[in-house]
Amino acid sequence: MHIPDGYLSPSTCAVLYGIAIPFWYGAFARVKRLLNTRLVPLLAVASAFCFVIMMFNVPLPGGTTGHAVGVGAAAVVLGPWASMLSVSIALLIQAIFFGDGGITTFGANCFNMAIAGSLVAHFVYRAIAGRSAIPSSRRVAAAALAGYAAINVSALLTACELGIQPLFFKDASGTPLYAPYALHIAIPAMMLGHLTFAGMAELLVSGGVVAYLQKTNPALLGQKPSASKAQAYFPTGGGWKATRPLWIRVALLMLLTPIGILAAGTAWGEWGARDFSDPQMRQQITAASGNLAPPSAQPEGLARLSSLWAGPFPQYAPPFVRHPAFGYVMSAMFGTGLILGAFLLLAWITAGGRPSDASQASP
């Protein structure tokens, strides 16, 4: 999953550095405020741990072995902010000193594994673990699924970044300049390995570490912040105050969604049935498909199935909104709200119908 140099265009790398930097800055400021003078030694040793854990070979069912990134275990024990910093530092050392992952693609690798991975692992763990007791097997399952979800979300992001390269970056003859596989190839190719072997390795390490710590060092999984040494160093407390920087970033990303309007043409493979009869769109499809002309008529299946479901916000433009940029922002708010609602519902169900208290539900 470590993307080497040369696989992503410099502009993609720049965008992903741009997305990662606010997260690094916010995480660093937050962890520094919480740890004060403990910041340097704790972050250094935690990063070294993340590096070493990436070298563990985990035996998988079927006789093979796999490596874990360790982001699930790191997010559970250290919390999302310290986890994203520690994994980022480990990735930087890997890239600089051991040539694993590129320099230009470092931002992308950190965004995929350290940032998105830590956040996904943290939220999945919190949603499933709920307020269960420290020795509960539910926490083991929560950590295992958190690791599994984190590594697969990271893999999906990686596949998307690789898959968009041939859509946007080709030379005059139609030769892809960077990763040559489009989304329909990149996503299955990447996800097949991660939904099975790599995901299994992460699942086993995350669940196994939590199961081991439950028996030997439960303070590291302490439910109450004062009961946990790790919590004292790297609090992961919930509530508005704790997650405020994250919400601010999410809001900022929502406000930036209209940038998509600047992109010329349409995304490869996301054509509507009518696009096949529009001469201008046909030219765009031909240019984006290696000069292969699309079928002259609407594909029958596409025409039939495309009318089955019409989204409430087609093309990210709600019918009642006139300004396209505002439509994008509204769509982002609506989508984010739906995701949050789904997670809250999941948390409520897994907590047995009790009202969820974020500050108590944190590990």
Add this chain to the structure above:
Amino acid sequence: MIRTRGKSRGAVERTLASFVDAIEHAFYAEQIAKENGLLQKLDPRLKILAILPLIVIAALARRLSVVAAPLIKKKVVAMLSKVPLSTLAKRVWLGVLAFTGIISFPALFLTPGRVVFSLPLVGWIVTEQGLRAAAYLILRAETAATFSVLFVLCTPWNKVLKALRVLRVPLVLVVILGMTYRYIFLLLRNAHDMFTSRRSRMVGRLDGRQQRRAATASAGVLMSKTMQLSADVYMAMRSRGFQGEVYALDDFRTAWFDWAILGLFTMVAAAALWWGR
């Protein structure tokens, strides 16, 4: 250090081998960095400013000849820096070729374009665009990886980290990176000892479930040791008067030679940028 080889290596042996590989890699880099070669003499800050643009330009170039041209320059620089070409071939070129070659191979057949030939028996069609796409990917990866490795092999790690400040990396982060690098080897040693002691007590072969339990328990032990170590290091730093401020000794000296080499690299980078548009 115990090094195990063989076809039927288990997870314990594989993990041990990866630990040893990492430590060997670091030792080897330290040895090369002590040589009296071209890149070793350069001020690390200027070395970053010289090499980083070349990595970026290798990614930016839209002509195969421009992406491939630095391969010749890299060979010359490697020889002048007393980095054996066999080392580069083994550690970089063959590794990147194998990894990226496998990844780019299907592109020969899957990229639409002008047909060059078709494979006999299976009838798969190889396109010109597919060949060029694979060449782009492999050459970019080779070029970037070689420059990165040359830089790291020819610069002691503590100077690499200090030199990062030229890129406006905050000092506290540079210090954390330096400490991380040191503690990686301590934790590698700890983990190596854990696995070796376990292996020395093993009489037969563990089944898959036992191996998984051993691996995850080792990870848990390492996590506990890490947290304990961080507390110990913190107390040690506090007892020596650490109050949160970090300092770094800046012992870099630049001479006309450094600026001349930087100028040469910059001219090459500018020419590559111009021709590779």
